[in-house]
Every structure is written in structure tokens, then in C-alpha cells.
Amino acid sequence: MSTNQSLKPLTLQTNAGGNLQIGGCDMVELANKYNTPLYILDEYTIRSICNDYKTAFKAYPKVNMMYASKALCTQAVSAILADEGFGFDVVSAGEIYTVYKGGVDMSKVVFNGNNKSFEELNLAMQYGVGRISVDNFFELSLLNEVAKSHNKIADILLRITPGIECHTHEYIQTGHLDSKFGFDLTRIDEAVELILEQYRNLKLHGLHAHIGSQIFETTIYSDEIDILIKELARLDEKFGLKLDEINIGGGLGVKYTENDMPPSTYDIADKIITSLNKNIQKYGIEAPALFIEPGRSIISTAGVTLYTLGSSKQVPHGKKYHAVDGGMADNARPSMYQAEYSAQIANKPDAENSCEVTIAGRFCESGDILIKNIKLPEIEEGDILCVYNTGAYNYSMASNYNRVQKPAMILVNNGQDDLIIKRETLDDIISHDIIPQRLK
Ligand code: LLP
Numbered sequence: 001m002s003t004n005q006s007l008k009p010l011t012l013q014t015n016a017g018g019n020l021q022i023g024g025c026d027m028v029e030l031a032n033k034y035n036t037p038l039y040i041l042d043e044y045t046i047r048s049i050c051n052d053y054k055t056a057f058k059a060y061p062k063v064n065m066m067y068a069s070k071a072l073c074t075q076a077v078s079a080i081l082a083d084e085g086f087g088f089d090v091v092s093a094g095e096i097y098t099v100y101k102g103g104v105d106m107s108k109v110v111f112n113g114n115n116k117s118f119e120e121l122n123l124a125m126q127y128g129v130g131r132i133s134v135d136n137f138f139e140l141s142l143l144n145e146v147a148k149s150h151n152k153i154a155d156i157l158l159r160i161t162p163g164i165e166c167h168t169h170e171y172i173q174t175g176h177l178d179s180k181f182g183f184d185l186t187r188i189d190e191a192v193e194l195i196l197e198q199y200r201n202l203k204l205h206g207l208h209a210h211i212g213s214q215i216f217e218t219t220i221y222s223d224e225i226d227i228l229i230k231e232l233a234r235l236d237e238k239f240g241l242k243l244d245e246i247n248i249g250g251g252l253g254v255k256y257t258e259n260d261m262p263p264s265t266y267d268i269a270d271k272i273i274t275s276l277n278k279n280i281q282k283y284g285i286e287a288p289a290l291f292i293e294p295g296r297s298i299i300s301t302a303g304v305t306l307y308t309l310g311s312s313k314q315v316p317h318g319k320k321y322h323a324v325d326g327g328m329a330d331n332a333r334p335s336m337y338q339a340e341y342s343a344q345i346a347n348k349p350d351a352e353n354s355c356e357v358t359i360a361g362r363f364c365e366s367g368d369i370l371i372k373n374i375k376l377p378e379i380e381e382g383d384i385l386c387v388y389n390t391g392a393y394n395y396s397m398a399s400n401y402n403r404v405q406k407p408a409m410i411l412v413n414n415g416q417d418d419l420i421i422k423r424e425t426l427d428d429i430i431s432h433d434i435i436p437q438r439l440k
Contacts, residue, residue: 002264003049004297007255008388009042020346020386023412027346031306031384034408037326038306039395043413045302050084056269068250068295069095071392076420078102089293093120100127114181121146133157133208147201157208162227164211210249218263222275233283247291254300256389257340296392303391309383320357322379327361328368329401331394335367346384351377363402403429
């Protein structure tokens with residue numbers, strides 16, 4: 001089993017006081033100390049999945065693990081992943097700046113995105129970002145100009161659309177043909193010709209693709225590698241171009257509920273390495289460096305969110321709603337993707353799950369429902385709800401909807417709790433407001 005197959009952080013247990021404990025810290029005590037909603041991140045679980053990936057890919061020495069920081073990008077998280085030897089996939093100036101300030105070696109960073117701005121490309125060149133995955137013709141020309149103005153060569157990959165459909169939510173599929181990302185296979189040669197003949201400040205190192213997110217299939221990665229290696233061989237034959245890198249993106253799924261059965265990192269690695277070796281032999285090419293960009297599977301399981309339960313409502317002959325002090329602004333996934341989550345009551349995890357309830361958020365929308373029809377013990381006001389697997393795409397997609405402050409985040413490890421993101425204050429909420437003089 002690998003860490004992404006666990007529903008809960010690996011250090012989770014019920015402590016002597018009868019409360020949930022993660023990273024040696026009592027969740028009820030942390031809720032009291034830092035207030036709720038509160039994001040918790042278990043360092044041991046993060047390091048454990050990093051280890052799974054590194055061990056799983058040992059059989060392919062040219063592997064480079066990159067963390068897709070869009071899943072959760074903070075300076076402390078960057079420092080942990082850098083310490084584990086990971087590089088980073090970044091997609092904006094904000095992510096570039098965060099990992100840079102987190103002390104990351106910028107040569108181990110790849111910059112992705114389908115509409116990078118002049119300012120962002122400029123920042124990437126200035127900070128010495130290792131690879132820029134160029135997504136389209138407009139960007140090829142723009143980046144060439146930016147690189148020229150820096151008197152540098154930009155080291156690039158071409159993001160391609162492999163035309164693979166995976167079975168995940170429509171909004172998080174990316175590799176299918178009708179996608180906004182990347183060069184279609186039919187346009188690659190045109191891009192390569194431009195790079196070789198016209199864009200003197202671009203150096204092409206390889207190809208990049210990403211097929212989707214929360215993926216449970218393993219064969220889809222073999223299909224992706226078939227296409228990438230076939231293209232490397234074809235470009236070598238046609239242009240004499242020795243490309244020696246492929247980046248296969250991220251996507252490995254995690255276990256949000258007991259019904260989810262994601263494959264392990266070991267299964268994925270096995271499929272990927274077998275397919276690589278088969279294709280390398282088939283086309284007689286040099287083994288390329290392999291870049292993998294997991295985001296969710298690195299950080300999701302390590303995260304939980306603590307909420308305080310407040311009001312409740314019994315619909316006549318219908319549902320029982322219990323509301324928490326957070327919701328769609330700290331976790332947009334249920335309302336955006338119909339995502340399902342699991343939870344326990346942190347102050348009575350071992351009590352019998354005798355009630356079926358729906359956990360509602362506190363935001364002014366009927367759609368702000370966090371968990372539908374979950375079995376929990378009898379709920380009392382003030383109980384602390386612990387929602388599992390909220391490390392990925394929760395804080396990173398958080399908003400200030402209804403002018404609610406974003407929660408704090410605590411890193412727990414060996415009984416130590418460190419604040420890694422401060423809770424926003426009411427003054428933070430108005431900090432960007434300006435009242436024109438004439439309205440005063
Ligand atoms: N590489 C590229 C180029 C990507 O676009 C993504 C995710 C990743 C890597 C990382 O994928 P992961 O290993 O995390 O599946 N907000 C959505 C997920 C969007 C994923 C976007 N791209 C969600 O909450 O489910």
C-alpha cells in the first residue's frame with residue numbers, strides 16, 4: 001500500500017483523552033488554540049508519500065520528481081518538498097515567487113500554463129526557472145522575445161495534447177483532443193520548425209503532457225508514454241532532433257471515501273517504467289529523462305480541515321442539516337466537482353455513528369453543502385468536525401466569498417504544531433479596498 005491509498009493521515013489515532021490526534025497533536029486542542037476552520041497538515045504523511053514515489057521509481061534512474069504546487073503552494077510546503085529532493089511545477093508568478101521565497105533551487109522548476117503573460121515569462125527568465133513548457137504558438141514567439149531581451153536561451157518543452165480520455169470529472173480532464181491545453185499532435189512539426197529555424201533564443205529539450213487528475217486507471221499512463229516516445233522517435237527521424245526529456249504530468253488519484261480505490265505509486269511506477277522500456281527498445285532511442293508532476297497524491301492525504309459544528313435544521317420528513325463555520329470558500333470541491341469527503345467528530349471519534357446527516361457550509365448559497373448524507377454520532381453544538389483528505393486543492397482554491405477570512409494552516413509533526421499560514425483578519429479583508437476621496 002502507498003500513502004495515497006490511505007483515507008486519513010498516517011499518524012492519525014485516538015489519544016488517551018478520547019480525541020483525534022494527528023502528528024502527535026490533539027485536534028480538539030488545536031481547534032481551541034487556533035480557532036476554526038483550521039487546515040492541518042501532517043508532515044510525516046507528506047514525507048511518506050515522497051518516499052513511496054522515490055522508492056517506486058528507483059528502477060528508472062533518470063527520474064525527476066516534481067511537485068505540482070497548484071495543489072497547495074506555501075513556502076513551508078515548498079521547503080519540505082525541496083528537502084525531499086523534489087522539483088516543482090508552477091503555473092503563475094505567484095507560485096514562482098512562493099517557491100523562490102521557500103528556498104527552492106529554481107533550476108528544478110518547470111513553468112506550465114496555457115496563457116502565461118509577458119510579466120510571468122519575464123519573471124521566470126529572471127529567476128532562472130529550469131524549464132518552460134510552452135503551450136501554444138503565441139507563447140513560442142512571446143518567450144523567444146523575452147529570452148532575447150534577457151540575452152538568454154530559454155530551455156523549453158512542448159506541451160502536447162495526446163488525445164487520451166481518462167475517466168475523471170470533465171473539468172479535470174486535460175489530455176483529450178478537445179482541450180484548451182497544448183499543441184495538437186498534428187501541429188507539433190510546425191512548432192519544431194519554428195524553434196529550429198526562427199526562434200534562436202529557444203532550446204527544445206523534450207515533450208510534456210498531462211492527461212487529467214484524480215486518475216484511477218494505470219493503463220492510461222502506458223498509452224501516454226506510447227505517444228510521447230513515438231513522437232520523440234519521429235522528431236529524431238524527421239529533424240535529427242535528439243530530445244531527451246519527457247514530462248508525463250501528474251494525476252494519480254487519492255482516497256476521499258471508502259469507495260475510492262486509487263492505485264498505488266508502485267503500480268503506477270511499474271506501468272510507466274515497463275512502458276518506457278518497451279518503447280525505448282521498440283524505437284531504439286536513448287532512455288529519456290522522465291519528469292513526473294504529482295500534486296494531489298503528494299499533499300491531499302496529509303491534510304484535514306477542522307470545523308466547529310453550529311446550527312442545525314431538521315427538514316420535516318426530510319434531511320437533518322448540521323452547519324459548520326466554513327464551507328465552499330475553504331473547500332470549493334464539493335460544489336464545483338460534486339466531490340465527496342469523509343469525516344469524523346474529533347472529540348468523539350469512537351462514538352457510534354447513529355445518525356445520517358448532511359453537513360452544510362456557512363456561505364449564502366444552497367449549493368454550499370460540504371458532505372451529503374454522512375453517518376456520524378449524535379452531534380452537539382460545539383463538536384469539532386474533522387474532514388479528511390483536504391490537503392490538495394482546498395486552500396489553493398480558497399476564496400473570500402461573503403468576505404469571510406481564509407483559515408490558518410498548521411503543520412503538525414511529533415507533537416509539535418507550527419503555524420504555516422496565518423488566519424486572515426478583518427483588516428486583511430479590507431486591506432485592498434480604496435474609498436475614492438469624493439465619496440468620503
Ligand atoms: N501537471 C499539470 C500540467 C497539471 O495541469 C496538473 C493539474 C498537475 C500536474 C497535477 O495533477 P494532480 O497530480 O494534482 O492530479 N482543482 C482540481 C484539480 C485540477 C488539476 C489541474 N492540473 C480539483 O480540485 O480536483
